[in-house]
Amino acid sequence: MQKRDLISITDFSKAEYLQIMEMAKGFEKNPNQNLLKGKVVATLFFEPSTRTRLSFETAINRLGGKIIGFTDSSSSSVTKGETLHDTIRMVSNYADLIVMRHPLEGSARYASQISKVPIINAGDGANQHPTQTLLDMYSIIKTQGRLDNINIFMVGDLKYGRTVHSLLMALSVFENPIFNFIAPPELAMPDEYKRFLTSKGIRYFEHREFTGIISEADIIYMTRVQKERFTDPIEYEKVRNVYILRNKMLQQTKPTLKILHPLPRVNEINEDVDSNPKAYYFTQAENGVYTRQAIISHIMGLI
Amino acid sequence: MDKALQVSAIKEGTVIDHLPAERLFDVINILGLYNSTDMITFGTNLDSKRLGKKGIIKVANRHFEGKEIDKIALIAPHANLNIIKNYEVVEKRLVEIPEEIISIVKCFNPKCITNNENVETRFQVICKSPIELKCFFCEKITHEKEVVIT
Ligand SMILES: [Zn+2]
DSSP states (O other), X not given: OOOOOXXXXXXXXXXXXXXXXXXXXXXXXSOOOOTTTTOEEEEEESSOOHHHXXXXXXXXXXXXXXXXXXXXXXXXXXXXXXXXXXXXXXXXXXXXXEEEEESSBTHHHHHHHHOSSOEEEEEETTSOOHHHHHHHHHHHHHHHSOSSSOEEEEESOTTTOHHHHHHHHHHTTXXXXXXXXXXXXXXXXXXXXXXXXXXXXXXXXEESSOOGGGGGOSEEEEOOOOGGGOSSHHHHHHHTTTTOBOGGGGTTSXXXXXXXXXXXXXXXXXXXXXXXXXXXHHHHHHHHHHHHHHHHHHHTTOO | OXXXXXXXXXXXXXXXXXXXXXXXXXXXXXXTGXXXXXXXXXXXXXXXXXXXXXXXXXXXXXXXXXXXXHHHHHXXXXXXXXXXXXXXXXXXXXXXXXXXXXXXXEOSOTTBGGGTSSOOOEEEEEEETTEEEEETXXXXXXXXXXXXXX
């Protein structure tokens, strides 16, 4: 059987997305299943990400697997100059599956060429973080009952935000999505993604700020606008308060609207939104565990 | 016959014609011709109907293939190669950019694994004019003006 990896969101087909959604639903109902009994999973975090690591390790534990690995490469042989190539060669002799996060882009794809066992990419620099996208999709299907006909507003840093790019690619395989992009010109959705949508005949609209049109949103996907992204600090000062979501802005929105955010947030969602039932970002994070259980089971061919 | 070809004709070898004038020295560079012991003549800023100003290189006793032709294609997509045998052009070849480019181009992304560890680069050609190369690893696009040949 050919080894299966999850490096980029586009590695999976629409049928596989839906299969993972179904499986995640099953794990949410019944999280403790001993499918990984007797298996060893390596979690290699070449850069720290406590949130993602805890989510993966919870998923592995609930599946009954054993974990080896490191959480910060400064405490491992990597700082002694060992190449990624050699680390992966060694670990793939020990483990049945490798979950890795690495600061360099393309590192996970490269690791998948070296490794004998499957690789799940838990983030490679600014490139891909496909398990985040699948948990976003699970949050959408769970709250909206569908992945077709979704009107999604993506807000904030749409230029560098890998999560919005991957979610855009994933939703584009479903029927009639509508994309609304709210961002300052410096952080606008890159042309390659807009050209991609145009080539598929998918509608998208660009806005400079929040407008009354968010009343049509099924999903508002918030991201952080970081100061470091601006070459001109004056530009940052001009926009820093434009992309903040406040509770009073949600009055005219759909009752079924849900607000997502990959977390951690800084100030882009005002705390007065948290108690609104439309705020979904904390549940979204919890959905990550079920989705990762589903992804691991699918990759390992356990179900 | 092309006027430029008649000047200092070569007996055996290759005439690389229709190079953009400003890329002439890049082509000499990537083919490593500065190390050659064979006779090389080149001209630049010659009049060309197609390019305005063109460059031309004549290399005695050399025939180019595979990766060398891919390299020429990447910096001079309209070039052609005239294969010379016994003072005659026996074959004219247009260069062509392949669908996939392996190992001859550097990824423009400094954070790409290929620029940080010993990994052979690999690109999918998503557009030939202007050139757009998608890195198999970091998935970023290297555009024509960023192409660096290794
Ligand atoms: Zn790259």
